[in-house]
Amino acid sequence: MTDAAASKPSPSRPARVGESGLPIKPVYGPGDLAGWTPASQLGEPGSYPYTRGVYPTMYTGRPWTMRQYAGFGTAAESNRRYHQLIEAGTAGLSVAFDLPTQMGYDSDAPIAHGEVGKVGVAIDSIEDMRLLFDGIPLDQVSTSMTINAPAAVLLLLYQLVGEEHGVDPGRLSGTIQNDVLKEYIARGTYIYPPKASLRLVSDIFAYCQAELARFNTISISGYHMAEAGATPAQEIAFTLANGIEYVQAAIDAGLDVDEFAPRLSFFFVARTTLLEEVAKFRAARRIWAQVMRDRFGARNPKSQMLRFHTQTAGVQLTAQQPEVNLVRVAVQGLAAVLGGTQSLHTNAYDEAIALPSEKAARLALRTQQVLAYETDVTATVDPFAGSYAVESMTDAVEEAARALMETVEDLGGAVAAIEKGYQKAEIEQAAYQIARDIDGGERVVVGVNKYVVPDDERYEPLRVDPTIEEAQRGRLAKLRADRDADEVQGCLAELRSAASGSDNVLYPMKRALAARATVGEVCDALREVWGVYTPADAI
Numbered sequence: 001m002t003d004a005a006a007s008k009p010s011p012s013r014p015a016r017v018g019e020s021g022l023p024i025k026p027v028y029g030p031g032d033l034a035g036w037t038p039a040s041q042l043g044e045p046g047s048y049p050y051t052r053g054v055y056p057t058m059y060t061g062r063p064w065t066m067r068q069y070a071g072f073g074t075a076a077e078s079n080r081r082y083h084q085l086i087e088a089g090t091a092g093l094s095v096a097f098d099l100p101t102q103m104g105y106d107s108d109a110p111i112a113h114g115e116v117g118k119v120g121v122a123i124d125s126i127e128d129m130r131l132l133f134d135g136i137p138l139d140q141v142s143t144s145m146t147i148n149a150p151a152a153v154l155l156l157l158y159q160l161v162g163e164e165h166g167v168d169p170g171r172l173s174g175t176i177q178n179d180v181l182k183e184y185i186a187r188g189t190y191i192y193p194p195k196a197s198l199r200l201v202s203d204i205f206a207y208c209q210a211e212l213a214r215f216n217t218i219s220i221s222g223y224h225m226a227e228a229g230a231t232p233a234q235e236i237a238f239t240l241a242n243g244i245e246y247v248q249a250a251i252d253a254g255l256d257v258d259e260f261a262p263r264l265s266f267f268f269v270a271r272t273t274l275l276e277e278v279a280k281f282r283a284a285r286r287i288w289a290q291v292m293r294d295r296f297g298a299r300n301p302k303s304q305m306l307r308f309h310t311q312t313a314g315v316q317l318t319a320q321q322p323e324v325n326l327v328r329v330a331v332q333g334l335a336a337v338l339g340g341t342q343s344l345h346t347n348a349y350d351e352a353i354a355l356p357s358e359k360a361a362r363l364a365l366r367t368q369q370v371l372a373y374e375t376d377v378t379a380t381v382d383p384f385a386g387s388y389a390v391e392s393m394t395d396a397v398e399e400a401a402r403a404l405m406e407t408v409e410d411l412g413g414a415v416a417a418i419e420k421g422y423q424k425a426e427i428e429q430a431a432y433q434i435a436r437d438i439d440g441g442e443r444v445v446v447g448v449n450k451y452v453v454p455d456d457e458r459y460e461p462l463r464v465d466p467t468i469e470e471a472q473r474g475r476l477a478k479l480r481a482d483r484d485a486d487e488v489q490g491c492l493a494e495l496r497s498a499a500s501g502s503d504n505v506l507y508p509m510k511r512a513l514a515a516r517a518t519v520g521e522v523c524d525a526l527r528e529v530w531g532v533y534t535p536a537d538a539i
Helices: 003-009 076-086 126-130 150-162 181-187 194-210 221-229 232-252 257-263 276-295 322-337 358-373 388-410 414-419 422-440 469-484 487-501 506-514 520-531
Strands: 063-068 092-096 142-146 173-174 218-221 264-270 308-312 343-345
Touching: 063 142, 063 150, 063 358, 076 126, 076 358, 092 218, 126 150, 126 469, 142 150, 150 173, 150 194, 150 506, 150 520, 173 218, 173 487, 181 194, 181 221, 181 232, 181 414, 181 422, 194 218, 194 232, 194 257, 194 276, 194 308, 194 414, 194 506, 194 520, 218 221, 218 232, 221 232, 221 264, 232 257, 232 264, 232 388, 232 414, 232 422, 257 264, 264 276, 264 322, 276 322, 276 388, 308 322, 322 343, 388 414, 414 422, 487 506, 487 520, 506 520
Parallel strands: 063 092, 063 343, 092 142, 142 173, 218 264, 264 308, 308 343
Antiparallel strands: none
């Protein structure tokens, strides 16, 4: 048998199935693109339907924004890490908050015990935010904050600190995640019922339009759904369905689509399945452009652009043979770049074990810098354009995602589907199938179910100081003793009044925070008016 004959795929060989359950053929050819027209399905880079990217030159002029997600322990510790990252060449910071902060509780709340500073930085007041960004040039860096239910609170604290630094609010740039709907689907760090949460999102849109012109008001996230087990098709379908719900809520609140939509952004995962991930990103851009133009009547091209941040897949990292994660992250980062991301966070190789060490975080950033400056993937825009395989896979992922979005619409939209448990159930089923495939050996995970090493080398993880909680409690006690209690209570009363009516809650919220009200006190004021959501509230 000749080498050519040996390498030729057998017609009877079964097709491999991708992450979305779609077949991947051994060979693609012209027949797989029958009826496919470049003009309508590709367009030019920077033009509708943005399949090839949202900007005409993409990375040929400058690379994507290189972000590194960091935050742990105290604000002072996180501040030191930020300075290290900036010195290493990062242009964008991504802030991780601890669970009490994410849930709108102060560090001295009984429910916060044992969690202070564990998975992110503890922020209780404007004093912590000052420490977090001490010495950071806020008019020169872009800051992304992974915060949802209390997003307005952290955004306003950032603005207040920026103003103390002498930075005009209009020059502050960054993104708040502010995507609470996915919390009901995949993460659980929600506070208020869905309708109240949508009200708060709309108020943030209006506030930023007036006060923070360069800040992206929301990062509609599929990342956490993917980490929970969503397939690529589910990831973009449920994310874009949530995006539709946010846009409709803002329009219903009286905002013009072309005034707020240019600052919507998205957040996706990048897996090791490079080709399907590239197809996913391209399909997502195409769907969103069509939805914004045809459903919502957006005429500003920026309103039709799906701009997104990408984080490499933490769920695919392994505690076994952690150095192999360096390879995984490089492939995942390459998938994000070839898919046209606007910013990227590459995970550290030791994140499956603990918070990343300084060396691991630096290596993660160096991975991006190698992709940007030592490869040729930035030399040309959309190198996969016209690929039989990738274009066919893009169409297939788009079709699967649209079918899921239609089901969400049939259920009454994203909120109604959330209340019926639809998205959560679909993701759980996908996660169960992944677990079965790994356990059965059908899905290979190097170092876990294949190529296993009997005894991994000992790894010493970064550990959070257990005295942080006590220190934060002390800081809170001093803050409450030093501030004007009557002024704080008056500001919180104004906030409750606004929440009870239709006024934008961010203006009285900012006054309360400037008076040194705590994150927990502000969130409690809204809890008193709006209540809290529990899964039992679902229909």
